[in-house]
Amino acid sequence: MGKCRLCNEEAKLQMSHIIPRSLIKDVKDGDSQLHVFSYTSAPTYSNADPKELLLCKCCEQYISSNYEQYGTQLIKRPKNIIKHNDRIEFKEFDYKKWYLYYLSIIWRASISSLQEFVDIQLGGFNDILKECIKNDTLTLTEDISIDECIVISMFRVVDRSGRLDDKAIKNIMLNLTGVKEGDDSLFFFMANGFLIQYQITPNYIFEKKNSGCNKTIVNRNARKCVKMVDITESRLLCENFNWLVDNV
Numbered sequence: 001m002g003k004c005r006l007c008n009e010e011a012k013l014q015m016s017h018i019i020p021r022s023l024i025k026d027v028k029d030g031d032s033q034l035h036v037f038s039y040t041s042a043p044t045y046s047n048a049d050p051k052e053l054l055l056c057k058c059c060e061q062y063i064s065s066n067y068e069q070y071g072t073q074l075i076k077r078p079k080n081i082i083k084h085n086d087r088i089e090f091k092e093f094d095y096k097k098w099y100l101y102y103l104s105i106i107w108r109a110s111i112s113s114l115q116e117f118v119d120i121q122l123g124g125f126n127d128i129l130k131e132c133i134k135n136d137t138l139t140l141t142e143d144i145s146i147d148e149c150i151v152i153s154m155f156r157v158v159d160r161s162g163r164l165d166d167k168a169i170k171n172i173m174l175n176l177t178g179v180k181e182g183d184d185s186l187f188f189f190m191a192n193g194f195l196i197q198y199q200i201t202p203n204y205i206f207e208k209k210n211s212g213c214n215k216t217i218v219n220r221n222a223r224k225c226v227k228m229v230d231i232t233e234s235r236l237l238c239e240n241f242n243w244l245v246d247n248v
C-alpha cells in the first residue's frame with residue numbers, strides 16, 4: 001500500500017515502468033536485452049526495464065489507454081507514414097495525445113527515485129505535469145499552455161555513413177539525459193530510432209508577457225513532420241554511436 005503519485009489516493013501500488021513496456025519491447029525486437037547508453041555512464045547491454053512502485057492500477061491503465069497505446073502505435077503504422085528525403089510525415093496525427101505520451105515518460109522519470117534518473121529534475125514543474133497528465137489537458141491557465149514552457153521535438157535518427165543499419169539504430173536506447181543550456185534545461189531520450197528532445201524554459205511565462213509572442217499553433221502543426229537527423233549532427237549521439245561501432 002502507498003500513495004499513488006498521480007491521483008494521490010492510498011492504494012496497492014503497481015510496479016510502474018518508467019519507460020513504457022511496449023516501447024522497450026519494440027526496441028528489444030525479440031531479444032531479452034538491448035544496448036543502453038546515457039551521457040553520464042558507460043553504455044551497457046542490459047535488460048533495461050526500470051520499474052518502481054509509483055501508481056495505482058487505475059492510473060496505470062489510464063496512462064496506458066489514453067497515451068501509451070497511441071504513442072507506441074503512431075511510429076509503427078507504415079500506412080500512416082509518408083517518407084520524404086529529409087523527413088517523415090504522419091498522415092493522421094493527434095498532437096495532444098502525442099505530447100502527453102512523451103510528457104508522461106519524463107514525468108515518471110522525474111518522480112522516480114531510481115539511480116539512473118537522479119539527474120532528471122524538473123523543479124517546480126513536477127506537479128504541473130501531473131495535473132496535465134491527470135486531466136488530459138495542455139492548458140495551464142486561460143492564456144498559457146504547458147507546451148509553451150516545455151517544447152517537445154522528435155527526430156528520426158539515421159546514419160548516412162552506413163556504419164549502422166536502420167535495424168541496429170532501432171535497437172538502441174538512449175536513457176533520459178539532461179543538459180543545461182543557459183536558463184533552459186534540455187533532456188534527450190532515444191528509442192526505436194526516434195530522438196526525443198524536451199526543452200524546458202522556466203522563464204517562459206515572464207518572457208511571453210514581455211514579448212507577446214505565441215508560437216504554439218505553428219509548433220503544434222509542425223510536429224507531424226519528423227526531421228531526419230544524421231548521428232554526426234549531434235555530439236552526444238556521435239560519441240555514443242562511435243562507442244557502439246567500436247565495441248559491438
Ligand SMILES: [Zn+2]
Nearest residue numbers: 004007056059
Ligand atoms: Zn492513482
